[in-house]
Amino acid sequence: xxxxxxxxxxxxxxxxxxxxxxxxxxxPYLTRTRMAAVLGALTLVLIVVCAAAVMFGSVPVDFxxxxxxxTSPDHAILFAxxxxxxxxxxxxxxxxxxxxxxxxxxxxxxLAEGGxxxxxxxxxxxxxxAIVLTYRFGGGSAIVxxxxxxxxxxxxxxxxxxxxxxxxxxxxTLLLVGVIFNTFxxxxxxxxxxxxxxxxxxxxLFWLVGSLEAPTYGEVAAVSALGAxxxxxxxxxxxxxxxxxxxxxxxxxxxxxxxxxxxAIFIATSLMIGGAVSVSGMIxxxxxxxxxxxxxxxxxxxxxxxxxxxxxxxxxxxxxxxAARVAIAPAEIPVGVITALCGGPFFIYLLRREGHRGIAx
Amino acid sequence: MSAAKPVLTARGxxxxxxxxxxxxxxxxxxxxxxxxxxxGPNGAGKSTLxxxxxxxxxxxxGAVELEGRALKNMDRRDVARRLxxxxxxxxxxxxxxxxxxxxxxxxxxxxAMRLEGRRDVDxxxxxxxxxxxxxxxxxxINEISGGERRRVLLARxxxxxxxxxxxxEPTAFLDLKHAAxxxxxxxxxxxxxxxxxxxxxxxxxxxxxxxDRILLLKDGAAVACGRPQDVLTRDNxxxxxxxxxxxxxxxxxxxxxxxxxxx
Numbered sequence: 166x167x168x169x170x171x172x173x174x175x176x177x178x179x180x181x182x183x184x185x186x187x188x189x190x191x192x193p194y195l196t197r198t199r200m201a202a203v204l205g206a207l208t209l210v211l212i213v214v215c216a217a218a219v220m221f222g223s224v225p226v227d228f229x230x231x232x233x234x235x236t237s238p239d240h241a242i243l244f245a246x247x248x249x250x251x252x253x254x255x256x257x258x259x260x261x262x263x264x265x266x267x268x269x270x271x272x273x274x275x276l277a278e279g280g281x282x283x284x285x286x287x288x289x290x291x292x293x294x295a296i297v298l299t300y301r302f303g304g305g306s307a308i309v310x311x312x313x314x315x316x317x318x319x320x321x322x323x324x325x326x327x328x329x330x331x332x333x334x335x336x337x338t339l340l341l342v343g344v345i346f347n348t349f350x351x352x353x354x355x356x357x358x359x360x361x362x363x364x365x366x367x368x369x370l371f372w373l374v375g376s377l378e379a380p381t382y383g384e385v386a387a388v389s390a391l392g393a394x395x396x397x398x399x400x401x402x403x404x405x406x407x408x409x410x411x412x413x414x415x416x417x418x419x420x421x422x423x424x425x426x427x428x429a430i431f432i433a434t435s436l437m438i439g440g441a442v443s444v445s446g447m448i449x450x451x452x453x454x455x456x457x458x459x460x461x462x463x464x465x466x467x468x469x470x471x472x473x474x475x476x477x478x479x480x481x482x483x484x485x486x487x488a489a490r491v492a493i494a495p496a497e498i499p500v501g502v503i504t505a506l507c508g509g510p511f512f513i514y515l516l517r518r519e520g521h522r523g524i525a526x
Numbered sequence: 527m528s529a530a531k532p533v534l535t536a537r538g539x540x541x542x543x544x545x546x547x548x549x550x551x552x553x554x555x556x557x558x559x560x561x562x563x564x565x566g567p568n569g570a571g572k573s574t575l576x577x578x579x580x581x582x583x584x585x586x587x588g589a590v591e592l593e594g595r596a597l598k599n600m601d602r603r604d605v606a607r608r609l610x611x612x613x614x615x616x617x618x619x620x621x622x623x624x625x626x627x628x629x630x631x632x633x634x635x636x637x638a639m640r641l642e643g644r645r646d647v648d649x650x651x652x653x654x655x656x657x658x659x660x661x662x663x664x665x666x667i668n669e670i671s672g673g674e675r676r677r678v679l680l681a682r683x684x685x686x687x688x689x690x691x692x693x694x695e696p697t698a699f700l701d702l703k704h705a706a707x708x709x710x711x712x713x714x715x716x717x718x719x720x721x722x723x724x725x726x727x728x729x730x731x732x733x734x735x736x737x738d739r740i741l742l743l744k745d746g747a748a749v750a751c752g753r754p755q756d757v758l759t760r761d762n763x764x765x766x767x768x769x770x771x772x773x774x775x776x777x778x779x780x781x782x783x784x785x786x787x788x789x
Contacts, residue, residue, distance in 0.1 A: 192625075193623040193624070193625040193626065193663050193664035194623065194625045194626045194629055194642070194647070194650075195626070195641060195642075196641070197641060200641075269619070269620075270620075273618075273619040274619055275619060275620070331544070336619065400639075401638055401639070402638075404633060404636075404638065407622070407626075407630060407633075408630060408633060410618045410619055410620055410622075411615055411617070411618050411630075412615050412616075414577075414582050414611075414613050414615065415611075415613060415615045417580075417581070417582050417602070418580055418582065418606065418610065418611040418613065419606055419630060419631070419633050419634060419686070420602050420603035420604075420605070420606030420607070420633055420634035421602065421633075422602050460620065460621070464622075464623070464626070465618070465620035465621055465622045465626070466622070466626060468641065
């Protein structure tokens with residue numbers, strides 16, 4: 166009653182901060198300034214990382230010759246191998262991280278992502294099944310990503326249904342169901358693996374670990390379109406994600422069409438994961454690490470977290486892939502190995518931390 | 527309260543969970559600025575009734591009307607601009623700040639892609655100030671006490687600027703001072719904005735002191751509804767709560783006062 170005049174001037178940059186009264190202190194809510202600064206900085210990071218990833222690799226490239234001589238091996242390495250790979254890394258990383266952020270809001274659990282919820286492995290199973298069947302019976306190349314998406318959607322819905330008790334989402338139950346689905350799908354993939362020939366076995370390993378090897382510009386364009394469409398769709402529901410993270414009833418009471426928003430997020434995330442997995446296999450933990458770090462740094466509001474994850478995920482995966490290419494050059498480590506090596510310990514750290522705080526629902 | 531047109535009406539409502547009926551033919555009306563308390567023993571259907579009034583739980587029979595329109599036909603955001611709910615929520619899985627939590631009350635007033643503007647921030651700050659929460663504005667909501675979180679949620683209800691507030695045990699987890707303050711704030715809002723309040727209360731003395739009218743529930747059915755002194759009688763209470771009570775007067779406020787009298 167006494168602190169300030171009823172309205173008009175906003176004394177919040179000083180009055181609202183506990184103990185911190187220096188000018189320019191961060192306001193305790195999302196402002197346009199913070200959004201612009203964070204997204205601008207992340208865009209810059211992404212550009213720098215991409216430039217580095219094009220410049221460095223398992224073999225050195227002479228850039229002047231690559232540009233001057235279109236028949237030189239330097240040209241081929243730069244434009245046919247590195248560029249599409251870097252672009253694909255950016256697109257897949259963006260998708261995985263944005264989907265992770267969206268799924269975490271949906272199931273109210275910071276440990277959720279495409280991998281831990283078994284959606285990625287579902288998509289991989291669908292894609293592998295499609296590859297084996299089209300190899301035997303023929304069919305168009307669009308069948309593989311379509312099968313990946315369908316299997317991702319089925320997997321999402323099944324995990325979500327089974328993770329509910331009496332119509333309420335139980336975050337830990339849901340996560341465990343996801344982990345079990347992950348194992349189950351992987352077992353099915355290995356079952357197919359033991360039934361098919363050696364040539365296909367190699368490509369199945371690629372799916373299980375996740376790699377950005379040798380994509381074409383056509384694939385990059387297709388996944389970019391899918392990723393962009395899914396991202397816009399998710400972005401439309403960014404504030405709904407804030408409200409859904411409070412629980413179904415509070416979200417409903419604050420004006421969210423809970424069923425509609427949930428359906429939209431399911432379909433968009435399945436579409437995105439299906440697309441990403443069908444070109445790069447199961448690259449794990451990107452959707453876990455990136456949103457968590459960004460949330461710690463810039464706050465939990467999904468209107469910033471979602472686009473920030475999109476940019477940050479792209480930069481993260483391109484950097485991880487660069488490490489995968491140069492670490493034991495001229496040989497390569499699949500990028501999924503790098504992300505899993507980072508992500509495993511990170512997951513344990515998150516689990517301990519969240520377990521200690523108690524995930525509230 | 528027949529003079530004023532009711533803002534919220536329930537007629538012959540029946541509802542329940544998983545095929546088990548909880549509410550039997552409950553009707554009520556709330557007028558502008560009125561505080562209606564819903565009281566009754568544990569499991570009488572108080573919270574269920576609030577969920578029906580908020581539209582979170584579908585009715586099996588009967589109808590709920592908000593400002594004369596059928597609630598189930600209204601757009602969700604349209605409802606949320608007029609009707610706010612304080613439920614039994616416990617927070618978020620993520621570390622939203624207190625200020626962000628209160629600003630979420632502005633969601634139904636904003637377009638999908640809009641950030642909160644200056645006016646929304648003013649409203650949220652005013653709501654924080656009403657409940658002595660300004661010093662906590664930058665704190666993460668999962669790092670404050672249960673009583674503080676309760677007040678944050680009340681501030682969010684305020685920021686929503688509703689015509690009707692549905693409050694499920696608004697004073698749960700609160701100490702005497704903060705509980706009294708909340709009823710005082712609600713009284714201000716009812717007078718200033720004509721906001722109607724429907725609150726479930728387990729504390730009969732608070733209901734007697736602050737409510738304009740009381741709805742007494744037992745086993746999902748209304749036993750009595752009316753002014754506190756007419757509803758909170760010894761006969762009614764002993765029937766509903768199945769225990770001895772003493773009903774007297776609070777010598778300070780003059781309100782009905784209830785004490786347990788079973789030995």
